[in-house]
Amino acid sequence: MTAQRDRRIYVIGAGFAGVSIAKEIRSKGIFGEVAAFLDDDPGKIGTRIDGIPVLGPIADVVGLIKKRPTDEALIAIPGASRDKLRRLHERLEQAEFTRIRILPGISQIIDGNAHLIQTREMDPQDLLGRNPIQIGLKESLTYLRGRRVLVTGAGGSIGSEMCRQLLSGGAQRLYLFGHGENSIFEIDRELRILQEEGVGERATIVPVIGELQDRDYMRFILARLRADVVFHTAAYKHVPMLEANPVGAVTNNVFGTRNLVEAARAAGTERLVFISTDKVVDPVGIYAASKMLAEQIVRLGDGNQLACIAVRFGNVLGSRGSIIPIFRKQIAKGGPVTVTSPNATRFFMTIPEAASLVLKAGGGGTGGHLYALDMGDPVSIRELAEQMIRFYGYEPGRDIKLQYVGLRPGEKLAESLTSAAELTSPTDFPRIHRICGTQPDAAALESTLAELEKVCFLDPAHRSWYRNRRKLRQILADHIPGIGAPDDEPEF
Template sequence: MTSRKRFSLVVWLNSQLEVVVQKLFPAKTFFVFLTSAFTIALSFLLAFYLRFEFQFPVNEIAYLDTALPLVVVVKLLVFYFFGVYSGMWRYVSIYDLTQILLANIVSSLLLFVIIIFSREHYLQGFSRSVLILDFMICFFAVSGKRVLSRIIREAAAKGMKREFIRTLILGSSGSANNIIQTFSTGWGNRDIIGIIDNDMNPGISIRGVPVLGEIEETGRFAKKYNISEILLLPPYSSPSFIREIMDQLEKEDSNCVLRMVPTYADIASGKINVSHLKNVEIEDLLGRKPVNLDRTDVAKFINGKRIMVTGAGGSIGSELCRQITAYKPECLVLFELSEFNLYDISRKLRNAHPELKIVSIIGDVRSKDNVSKAMSENKVEIVYHAAAYKHVPLMEENPTMAFETNVLGSSIVIETCEKYNVKRLVLISTDKAICPTSVMGSTKRLAERLCLERQKNSTEFTVVRFGNVLDSSGSVIPLFKQQIKEGGPVTVTSKNVVRYFMSIPEAVDLVLQAGTIGNDRDIMVLEMGEPVKIYDMARKLIELSGLVPDKDIEIKITGLRPGEKEYEELLTDEEKVQRTPFDRIYVARKQELPLQPVDLDLIRKLVGDNNVPALKELLAKYIPENKFNEAA
């Protein structure tokens, strides 16, 4: 009777264990399961051995054939339900050790109850003190393996001069599960400290990584656990969440680098690698929704046409070229003064579109021969005029160059378009042309006027006006990044300076649409969203670098530069704006005002004489809405 009961109990427990192993244990964790079974068995034998002072009394050995399988099976089952096997040894934390302790307590209590109720049958006389010793030995053995694994890993990394990145994950359960699985198989230099999510209860774990709390507590946890990297997964990679997290980090004086995996598709694919991780950039904070345009008109306008882009190697010009090639023009003429910039964009376009005819011309818009040759030989039908000097302080120091390129160079392009019956010229302008305070803005305003003053002929002129673009050459973003890289200080001219910003691809996308739908002599204005304080942007860039403003990196106020104003406008007082059928594109309808035509011959003479005072007097004469007296 006793033997049959022993046998039936062991068989039943083994059958239950087999079900768990077959249905619930993935094959890759089977090794962990086996080593745990071995550790549990060895711990129990050692406890038994210690209890009887390193001797095995004959009468006690008889209990082992029942007690040992019972202990192993019960502990394996309890350990499974406590998630002991789901943790990664090299990421073991206090939370994991707590789970192991609880699993040991529950399994030992369960074994104690089983033995009490079975003492009258087949475990009569079994020493219960063995369970107390087993509890202690098993806890130290199971947890010790994991702690030792982590110590060895960190020691090895230290020997290889590797530093572990203490990482906090913000993401849903599915996203967090996939990314942690990826980390465990390839990115061993990260220590996953915890998960933040609004929909998961604190205390549970995913693959051994604990859920710490909700998004509102991110800053506190980053400070508490000395986090150096926060990984943002959907849905926490939106601009609103990023801004909230950065505000928390600033409040807690915590310096973390923010990185993200942009899409669910990247995570769901299960093939994430380091290239999928991107640092959070300033564009991610602006929160501009993707532009929604019907590009059918643009395709009809460009497809099969012969297009020329001046300033093709610049920030806007090169993106214009990239986007134009997608519409399959018959020929794309790259007109650029810089040899290196021309080579760079030409090479990239030819590699990306070997089927297209791309003509690369080193030329200067100030040379009538250069421009005429480019247009006549290539039978150009549409011109995007992006060549210009755009740096405000430099043009204050070199005003004649601004006049020579932005005004006289533009006049050459305009006249040559008319001469060779170019269908349309699209002039790329700037918000600094409105009520200008600088030489650069004033010369761009004159270029706009040159287009508006032309007599009606075969060429249509459209002006597209917009504000600053992120990461363009000469913008504050690359400058700030370089200053941060060099350890500071980051220089800001005034805490009150505000600017409008959009990304280069978005700006060009809108330029192509606006240039297509604009009528002759229209000034098309791109909606720039909410203005951004440059001082705030500098602080955010420092924080995105994992540093603390005015602690790790100083922000230095230098004062407004010559020609600089604190705010920008997109319309003059006389201009009225009208909506177009397209998002973020408006047309400025200027009231009929008597305009004194721009005297190009006089400007050529004054430029040749380097008569800067006279040139500046002309600006006041031609641009009565100027605000030179408001400049720094």
């Protein structure tokens, strides 16, 4: 504890965020002492803020600081561009700061509230990709004020970030729905601590452990909770895992979604927002097919006072099981870093930006419509791996090798947000587009679901179909071009 009290903290940025953080560090009195602000504003350099000196310009002074091993830098510029963050990180590393923390540029902070608890260790994803769009979160969430909001998959990467941002929305109740008790426990505790530290508003947080695949339970629980708005982020998503477990993928992603839509309509829910994926475009694998069918269920579920909206986007940086944490672990053990192909590309955005845009689309979207988030240009996976290797202080190819392993089942070299039959049109908000040109075929969908149901759930008249993987793939292949089955696909 003495070492922490003796720690000197250099806050990069003397704006509202940096000053707020410095005051909180001083008031708590146990995390160290703010030694100085570092800033580039000529009007602030040479002054003192609350008795703390402001030094600068940053590039000139950061290397002159006589550091101790316990000293740390804390970047508190939530509106900083990716380029600026890269330059700051490079200079701080050259100045031999061994611990660099950051106050992420999430919308709650942009709206004028910054708290020490929102800081974290700097991560490669802070330096990768395009500049996230800044959204006035409190304004965009006015449609949720005083309402009951339920998030499925609340313990997942997207779901948990949506819950963090929903703290600022003024919701009356926030239901954290999921079937994994550990992940729901973690986000429940985190949200309560954030509230204790002054983040967001005093929504009542209610954790709910439940199962989307249980139709009767979903009808029961939604009738009990009386949620006004549902954000459906829950899904099995790991492509190779779902290729090996196709029946489980369809049972959860397809029929779980159908159960939720039916239960929401019966319970009088007003709005349901579904998280879709770019992989539904010309699907080639089980995950993609399951999400495509779920997207169609949601779009056709619109009506009878329930507005159903689907939002399609690509990969998010740093989600559980995605390439960022995988690359990080591979680098930590000395490599190699595995990449499917030197030509593989993906769309990426940060988790906070994706969550903010989905919340925005949920308020401005029209029921029955399909929307896509503007993902920018596709990113080379090879270049992403090389950038991460450099972030950790190594040279790609020399210190850490790249290994090309080939595409896995269910994967493509590149993804697209729209098919050849789909067009996009702008909406009133940048980076949210409406997808037009196609409408799901209700009769075809119902026929597909009727057959798949006999595989996913025991039907005495079709016992040989139950949990039969080959039969499931055959049904999908009959209804969805591009879906095939490996020659060695087992029956069960």
